[in-house]
Amino acid sequence: MPDLHSLLLLPPILLVTLYNNLLPSTQTTLLPRILYTTIFFLFFPLYSYICILSRDNLMYYQQLLQSRLMILFYTENMFLLKQMRTNLKERIMSIVGKLGPEMFEDFDNQRLVKPEGVINTGGKLKRTSSNLSDRLIAGKPISYYHEIELNNVFETLNVSFKDFSEFMGGIEQDQLNF
Amino acid sequence: MLTPLGILNRHLAEKARKEALASSSVKVVGADVMATKKLSTTIMLYPVICLTFTLFFFYLLSS
Numbered sequence: 001m002p003d004l005h006s007l008l009l010l011p012p013i014l015l016v017t018l019y020n021n022l023l024p025s026t027q028t029t030l031l032p033r034i035l036y037t038t039i040f041f042l043f044f045p046l047y048s049y050i051c052i053l054s055r056d057n058l059m060y061y062q063q064l065l066q067s068r069l070m071i072l073f074y075t076e077n078m079f080l081l082k083q084m085r086t087n088l089k090e091r092i093m094s095i096v097g098k099l100g101p102e103m104f105e106d107f108d109n110q111r112l113v114k115p116e117g118v119i120n121t122g123g124k125l126k127r128t129s130s131n132l133s134d135r136l137i138a139g140k141p142i143s144y145y146h147e148i149e150l151n152n153v154f155e156t157l158n159v160s161f162k163d164f165s166e167f168m169g170g171i172e173q174d175q176l177n178f
Numbered sequence: 179m180l181t182p183l184g185i186l187n188r189h190l191a192e193k194a195r196k197e198a199l200a201s202s203s204v205k206v207v208g209a210d211v212m213a214t215k216k217l218s219t220t221i222m223l224y225p226v227i228c229l230t231f232t233l234f235f236f237y238l239l240s241s
Contacts, residue, residue: 036239037235040235041228
């Protein structure tokens with residue numbers, strides 16, 4: 001009984017023999033063609049994977065660039081948006097702080113998002129020591145001066161800013177300050 | 179090289195999304211339907227595309 005491994009070698013040998021007999025003119029190019037095709041077949045998934053990764057990163061940086069350009073051309077609106085978000089956050093936190101204890105027992109311990117500058121010490125909320133952002137210079141926090149500094153840097157670029165109410169489609173300023 | 183697969187994926191996913199949105203009152207965007215359709219289509223068609231390109235490459239080498 002022939003060995004099983006030798007049986008496995010039989011089909012390719014037969015194939016090559018048949019090919020050589022039927023098409024003797026191209027017998028020299030067959031093996032390199034098979035070799036190159038095998039390499040192509042093995043590396044095609046890798047190539048696809050690299051393509052997908054590069055496209056993902058390209059889209060990510062494109063979106064990042066869009067936001068950077070928006071910041072460059074609408075700097076004042078960026079600060080306004082930041083202020084709106086801060087106001088909204090404070091308002092939501094105040095509503096949650098007001099209504100939370102009425103709805104849940106032991107609310108202060110169980111809440112996941114704690115108010116800023118407050119730590120949980122065994123059921124009692126205690127304000128932390130003042131950090132850098134809490135320090136005041138002439139009655140205003142340091143972040144206020146940082147924003148002014150940033151704003152001046154962008155204004156030196158001589159970029160004309162659109163009116164925010166025009167940009168937002170006629171929304172009044174009072175409506176934006178929550 | 180993967181563009182045909184991408185175009186077909188997008189078309190089939192959009193079709194599945196519209197069907198899902200029409201038949202359901204809960205779905206708003208149908209992103210999960212799109213993702214499932216894209217994934218299943220890719221799993222089915224990627225080997226076919228891989229083999230097609232390999233055969234095409236084999237044919238190119240002969241010329």
